[in-house]
Structure formats: C-alpha cells, structure tokens
Amino acid sequence: MKITVNNTEAPTDLMYDPDNGFWMKADGNTVRIGLNHLTQESSGTFVAVRLSDIGTSLKKDESFGSVEAEKHVGHFNIPLSGKIIRKNEKVVDNPGLINNDPYGEGWLIEIEASDLESQVQNFIQGKQSILDWFESEYAKMNDKGWLAQD
Amino acid sequence: MAHTWRYIEENDVTAHYGLATDENLMKPYVENAKSEHQATLRLYNYNDHCALVGRFQNMNAELDLESCTRQDIEFGRRQTGGGAIIMGKDQLGLCVTCSSKAFPWTNIRDLCYLFSKPVIDALSKLGINAEFRAKNDLEVNGKKIAGLGVYIDPHGAIQFHLSLLLDLDILKMLSILQIPIQKYSDKRKVSAVSQRMATVSGEIGRAISHEEIRTLICKSFETHFEVRMDHSKITSQEKTEITRLVSDKYSTEDWIYQQTPQADLTGMSLVKTPLGLLRIYIGLKGEVIKSVLITGDFIEHEQLFKQIEAELKWSPLDKEKILKVVTKVLQHWLNLSSSQLEPNGTEKNALPLWRGEARRTQGEENLKMEEPEMHPASRIPDAQALTTAIFLAAQKAYNANEHTYQGTCYYPKRESLNTPTV
Incomplete structure (x- = not known):
C-alpha cells in the first residue's frame, strides 16, 4: 500500500523522519534506512556514496556516510541510534539506485537499533499521518521548484 | 546592529594549503562553536598552476599526472563536489564558510544562489551579464565563467566554493585536464573550449587585477547581506592547524589518490x-x-x-x-x-x-x-x-x-x- 502524489510515492508500511528525509522499516530491532522519494528527487542525481563500516555504533545525528549530488557533498546523519549491521554495497557501486528505486534497491544501511520504541516516537507513521505529511512536503517542494517537472 | 563577516585575502597559495585553509575556516561554524562573525569570506588565488579535483573523482582519470609532474603542477582533492579545474594567478578562488543555520535556505540550489548573487552583482558592475545556470555554474551568454561547489560537514558547517575565471590559459588547462577531445589539433581544442568558457578579462576587453575584482566582490557581499566586513589575516594559531591539516589530510596519498568504485x-x-x-x-x-x-x-x-x-x-x-x-x-x-x-x-x-x-x-x-x-x-x-x-x-x-x-x-x-x- 502506498500513497502517490503526482509521480512521487510513499509506502504506508514505513516510518518517515521529517527532518532528514529518511524512511525506515523496522523488523524487530533491525531497521532498514533509505532516502524517501521526495528527498532523492529534490537532491538531484546521486554521483557517489560512501557508507560507514559494518559494526560502527552511531548516536542519532552522527554521520553514517557521505554523498555527492549536483556538486554538493554532504553527509547522511543517522535518524536513530544503533549499530550498523548491513550496508548496501550495490548503492555504493551504483548511487543512481537511490534515484531509481529509493524504497527498494536504493536502501542504504540496516542497523540494530537501541531502544527502538522510544526513538521512533517522532517519526511519521500510519496511513493518514503519512498522507498529510507527504502531501504537505510535496506541495512545499513543488512550490519551490525542486521537483522534476514532467 | 548589522552582522559582521570575517574577510580574508591571500595570494599565491599552494593547492594543499589553500584547501586546508578553507576546511579550517569552517571550524567556528560547527554546532555549538561560537563565532563573533556571521560568516567568513575568503578571496584568494593559487600559485601558477594547481589542479583540483572534486571530492569523489578519481585523480588519474581527471588529470594527466605525468604532465602535472613534468610541469611541476601541484594537484589536490577538494571537499566540494563537481569536476576538475585548474587554478592559478588568473583565477579567483572564493570561499564562504558559515553555519548551516546562519541563513534561510532549504535546498542546495538556494544556497548556491545565495552566495553567487553577490558575485553576479559584482560582475554586472563591470558590464558582465552573468546568470546562474542549471547545474550550479555561472554563465555569460551560455559560456561558463565560474564553477560552484558546496560541502556541508556532519556538524552543520558549510563551505561554499566558487572559482571565477579572470583569464584562462586554455592550452595549459588542456595539458593538465583529461578531457575527451585530446585528439584534436591545438587550434581546434582551443576553439572548442573558448566556445564554452568565458573570462572576465575577455568580457570586458582588458586585464583585471585581483585588487579590482576582490574589492568589487567584497563590497557586493557587504551590500547583499547588509553586513560589515572585518578584514583580517590567518592567525598563527590557525596556521598551525592548517599545517597539521595539510600533513594529516590534504597532502596524503590516501586523500589524494582515493578511488571510487565508479569507473x-x-x-x-x-x-x-x-x-x-x-x-x-x-x-x-x-x-x-x-x-x-x-x-x-x-x-x-x-x-x-x-x-x-x-x-x-x-x-x-x-x-x-x-x-x-x-x-x-x-x-x-x-x-x-x-x-x-x-x-x-x-x-x-x-x-x-x-x-x-x-x-x-x-x-x-x-x-x-x-x-x-x-x-x-x-x-x-x-x-x-x-x-x-x-x-x-x-x-x-x-x-x-x-x-x-x-x-x-x-x-x-x-x-x-x-x-x-x-
């Protein structure tokens, strides 16, 4: 099940970090993290991605990788604390996967989250909340001309 | 009360020193750091000549390293993205550092435009009609006159880079950068490049000094941001930190020759x-x-x-x-x-x-x-x-x-x- 606003999508079984543009999917304490459709769209073409090593423990907002898109180099700041248990080597080899398949092959890392329940309280969850947030984000980005115009 | 910016001018810096200085100037703007200045503007030029590649480029694919060695051209890797460039006395380097919260921006294009606008205005005072182009360059009549790049560190400090072509030795550039028209004759290569690149001196029909362009740009930043520039020099403490950054990072093989998986x-x-x-x-x-x-x-x-x-x-x-x-x-x-x-x-x-x-x-x-x-x-x-x-x-x-x-x-x-x- 997913929400579609024009050509951008947000699956409703995910959690969304409204501050840093990530989606998260939890399976027990394991959380897979990637960039949501609107964020990848407004970032432009991803040219390079580096991800921190498996086993790295990170606190919320610490960098778990660096990235280049549209001549901008920045960092992925992790939306919740935990230890990296998997990283997507495919996306390191082909960063365009973030643009082409943000919720699928374009995922970034998986972490073993510490105290997951308390950490996810600020994330957007549930169909209606996701719909409200996603429509408003879309409108904001579209107004500013950040989204590709078909 | 109007904000103040720190303003620094430097001449003839080496590639590694120049890049390390820009990184060091971000330090006052990381989270929880305190700075008396809202931002820092540094206008400088490199030694003749240096070659700088973007953060994730492969050095040997972008530069003719044998030619660099033969011509004693120093090369380095920037923190910012984008392509390989040459820098020297005829190119003006511009770096702005600030906190990511210092100015209202929400998108990299906003940010690039924010710090490019004073340069566009300064060029207009010379009669040059420069525009902000799709992929973060400044152009004049469809020709690139300046390249831009941004780096945002994990602690919220911003480094904005702009390299402005005051003049350009095209043959020198072609002898350093690997571009896919090397098989052309010199005349044809120069023609292909000059159709795509503009220079300040070419546009105004005379040579321009660093003093003149720096004064124009500095004043334009003052006007645009309604700030006062606090002219200063790199302190001895900063020089020590920059020297350490050069030896620990910018001059190391690990940094210079790092490879990305993409061919x-x-x-x-x-x-x-x-x-x-x-x-x-x-x-x-x-x-x-x-x-x-x-x-x-x-x-x-x-x-x-x-x-x-x-x-x-x-x-x-x-x-x-x-x-x-x-x-x-x-x-x-x-x-x-x-x-x-x-x-x-x-x-x-x-x-x-x-x-x-x-x-x-x-x-x-x-x-x-x-x-x-x-x-x-x-x-x-x-x-x-x-x-x-x-x-x-x-x-x-x-x-x-x-x-x-x-x-x-x-x-x-x-x-x-x-x-x-x-």
Missing part, C-alpha cells in the same frame, strides 16, 4: 548530418554523465548544443531522461509545444526536425554514421536522433572501458577513414 569513461560518436559532421564526446562516472561536448563543422546551433551540454551535466545515463532533457531544450529553443517535438508523432511531425536515427551502421564495428533526413524548411536536429547519438557515445565509452579507465579517450578505429582531418 571514469569517455567515448565518442559521430552523426553525419546535412549540416556537417556532428561529433559527440561524453565523459561518464559510472552511470552518471560528467560532461557532454557536441561539436561540428558548423556554428549554427552552438548555443543550442551548449544548453543541452549544460543540462546533461551530472545527469543519469538514462536514455529516456536524456531524451526528456534534449526535448525540453529543443522545445525551449523553438518555443514549440511538447507534442510538436515528438520525433515519432503523427501529422504534427511536419516540423523542422531531422528525420532519421543515429544508430550503428551494420558491419562497422566502431563507427556509427547515419545520414538523417532533414526537413527542407529548417536545420534543427531531431531530439530522438540526438539522444541516440549521445547514448551511442556512452556505449562506446563502456565498450572501451579498460582503455579509457587509464585516462585516454577511445576513438573509433575507422574515424580517420571517414571523417575530415582535424
């Missing part, structure tokens, strides 16, 4: 048109287009091709997306509706477009030359044919992976048999 590739395709022979050169980084050059024996569509080149820079190598970009530019160019530009449309196809597809000629392994039809009323290329030719150049780049990865362009074996001598 750097170059390739070329040919399309024979009624206008003459069209050559399309492409530079790729993995599946991303680093650069496209469309050249030919005519200049009729120079501006059109330059716009396509600019729009395709740092775009994904995806045929549909390339077609979309090419169609959009042609549409803008011709001011026609989208449907009129459909290459395979119906009655509306009676338009001034080439009819024909650029595809590999059977039996000719390395050379593709197809003669597209052309509507007698016009001489504008067809979006589909142009897209196919661009994609073919990319295919050639992939086919020649091993060869090009060492930093030399792949050329069709039969080129000399079928094309004019250049």
Whole structure:
C-alpha cells in the first residue's frame, strides 16, 4: 500500500523522519534506512556514496556516510541510534539506485537499533499521518521548484 | 546592529594549503562553536598552476599526472563536489564558510544562489551579464565563467566554493585536464573550449587585477547581506592547524589518490548530418554523465548544443531522461509545444526536425554514421536522433572501458577513414 502524489510515492508500511528525509522499516530491532522519494528527487542525481563500516555504533545525528549530488557533498546523519549491521554495497557501486528505486534497491544501511520504541516516537507513521505529511512536503517542494517537472 | 563577516585575502597559495585553509575556516561554524562573525569570506588565488579535483573523482582519470609532474603542477582533492579545474594567478578562488543555520535556505540550489548573487552583482558592475545556470555554474551568454561547489560537514558547517575565471590559459588547462577531445589539433581544442568558457578579462576587453575584482566582490557581499566586513589575516594559531591539516589530510596519498568504485569513461560518436559532421564526446562516472561536448563543422546551433551540454551535466545515463532533457531544450529553443517535438508523432511531425536515427551502421564495428533526413524548411536536429547519438557515445565509452579507465579517450578505429582531418 502506498500513497502517490503526482509521480512521487510513499509506502504506508514505513516510518518517515521529517527532518532528514529518511524512511525506515523496522523488523524487530533491525531497521532498514533509505532516502524517501521526495528527498532523492529534490537532491538531484546521486554521483557517489560512501557508507560507514559494518559494526560502527552511531548516536542519532552522527554521520553514517557521505554523498555527492549536483556538486554538493554532504553527509547522511543517522535518524536513530544503533549499530550498523548491513550496508548496501550495490548503492555504493551504483548511487543512481537511490534515484531509481529509493524504497527498494536504493536502501542504504540496516542497523540494530537501541531502544527502538522510544526513538521512533517522532517519526511519521500510519496511513493518514503519512498522507498529510507527504502531501504537505510535496506541495512545499513543488512550490519551490525542486521537483522534476514532467 | 548589522552582522559582521570575517574577510580574508591571500595570494599565491599552494593547492594543499589553500584547501586546508578553507576546511579550517569552517571550524567556528560547527554546532555549538561560537563565532563573533556571521560568516567568513575568503578571496584568494593559487600559485601558477594547481589542479583540483572534486571530492569523489578519481585523480588519474581527471588529470594527466605525468604532465602535472613534468610541469611541476601541484594537484589536490577538494571537499566540494563537481569536476576538475585548474587554478592559478588568473583565477579567483572564493570561499564562504558559515553555519548551516546562519541563513534561510532549504535546498542546495538556494544556497548556491545565495552566495553567487553577490558575485553576479559584482560582475554586472563591470558590464558582465552573468546568470546562474542549471547545474550550479555561472554563465555569460551560455559560456561558463565560474564553477560552484558546496560541502556541508556532519556538524552543520558549510563551505561554499566558487572559482571565477579572470583569464584562462586554455592550452595549459588542456595539458593538465583529461578531457575527451585530446585528439584534436591545438587550434581546434582551443576553439572548442573558448566556445564554452568565458573570462572576465575577455568580457570586458582588458586585464583585471585581483585588487579590482576582490574589492568589487567584497563590497557586493557587504551590500547583499547588509553586513560589515572585518578584514583580517590567518592567525598563527590557525596556521598551525592548517599545517597539521595539510600533513594529516590534504597532502596524503590516501586523500589524494582515493578511488571510487565508479569507473571514469569517455567515448565518442559521430552523426553525419546535412549540416556537417556532428561529433559527440561524453565523459561518464559510472552511470552518471560528467560532461557532454557536441561539436561540428558548423556554428549554427552552438548555443543550442551548449544548453543541452549544460543540462546533461551530472545527469543519469538514462536514455529516456536524456531524451526528456534534449526535448525540453529543443522545445525551449523553438518555443514549440511538447507534442510538436515528438520525433515519432503523427501529422504534427511536419516540423523542422531531422528525420532519421543515429544508430550503428551494420558491419562497422566502431563507427556509427547515419545520414538523417532533414526537413527542407529548417536545420534543427531531431531530439530522438540526438539522444541516440549521445547514448551511442556512452556505449562506446563502456565498450572501451579498460582503455579509457587509464585516462585516454577511445576513438573509433575507422574515424580517420571517414571523417575530415582535424
């Protein structure tokens, strides 16, 4: 099940970090993290991605990788604390996967989250909340001309 | 009370010192740090000459390292993204550092425009009409006059880079940078570059001193941000920190020669048109287009091709997306509706477009030359044919992976048999 606003999508079984543009999917304490459709769209073409090593423990907002898109180099700041248990080597080899398949092959890392329940309280969850947030984000980005115009 | 900015001028710095200084100037703006200045503006120039590659570029694919060594040209790796550049006395380096919370911005383009606008205004005082271009460059009449790049560190400090061409020794640049037209004669190479790059001195018809341009830009930042510039020098404490950054990072082999998994590739395709022979050169980084050059024996569509080149820079190598970009530019160019530009449309196809597809000629392994039809009323290329030719150049780049990865362009074996001598 997913929400579609024009050509951008947000699956409703995910959690969304409204501050840093990530989606998260939890399976027990394991959380897979990637960039949501609107964020990848407004970032432009991803040219390079580096991800921190498996086993790295990170606190919320610490960098778990660096990235280049549209001549901008920045960092992925992790939306919740935990230890990296998997990283997507495919996306390191082909960063365009973030643009082409943000919720699928374009995922970034998986972490073993510490105290997951308390950490996810600020994330957007549930169909209606996701719909409200996603429509408003879309409108904001579209107004500013950040989204590709078909 | 108006904010103050720190303002620093420096001359003739080395590549590693110059880059380390910019990084060090971010320190007052990381989270929880305190600075008496809202931001820092540094205007400086490098020694003649340095070569700087972007954060994730592969050094040996971007620069002719043997030539650099032979000419005693220092090279380094920036924190910011984008392509390889040369810097020297004729190029002005501009760096702004600040906290990511210091100014209202929410998108990298906002940020690039925010710090480019004072430079655009300063250039206008010289009578130069510079504009902000799609992929974060400044251009004058479709020619690049400045390149921009941004780095945001994990602790919220921003480094904005701009390199402004006051003048440019094109042959020197071509002897350092690996670009996919090396097989051309010098005259032709210079012509291809000068059609795409502008300089301040070229635009105003006289040489310009660093003092003059720096004064203009400094004042323009003061006006634009309504701030007062606090002129200062790098302190001895900072010099110690910068020296440490040079030795620990910018001069190390680990930093300079780091590799990314994406191969750097170059390739070329040919399309024979009624206008003459069209050559399309492409530079790729993995599946991303680093650069496209469309050249030919005519200049009729120079501006059109330059716009396509600019729009395709740092775009994904995806045929549909390339077609979309090419169609959009042609549409803008011709001011026609989208449907009129459909290459395979119906009655509306009676338009001034080439009819024909650029595809590999059977039996000719390395050379593709197809003669597209052309509507007698016009001489504008067809979006589909142009897209196919661009994609073919990319295919050639992939086919020649091993060869090009060492930093030399792949050329069709039969080129000399079928094309004019250049």
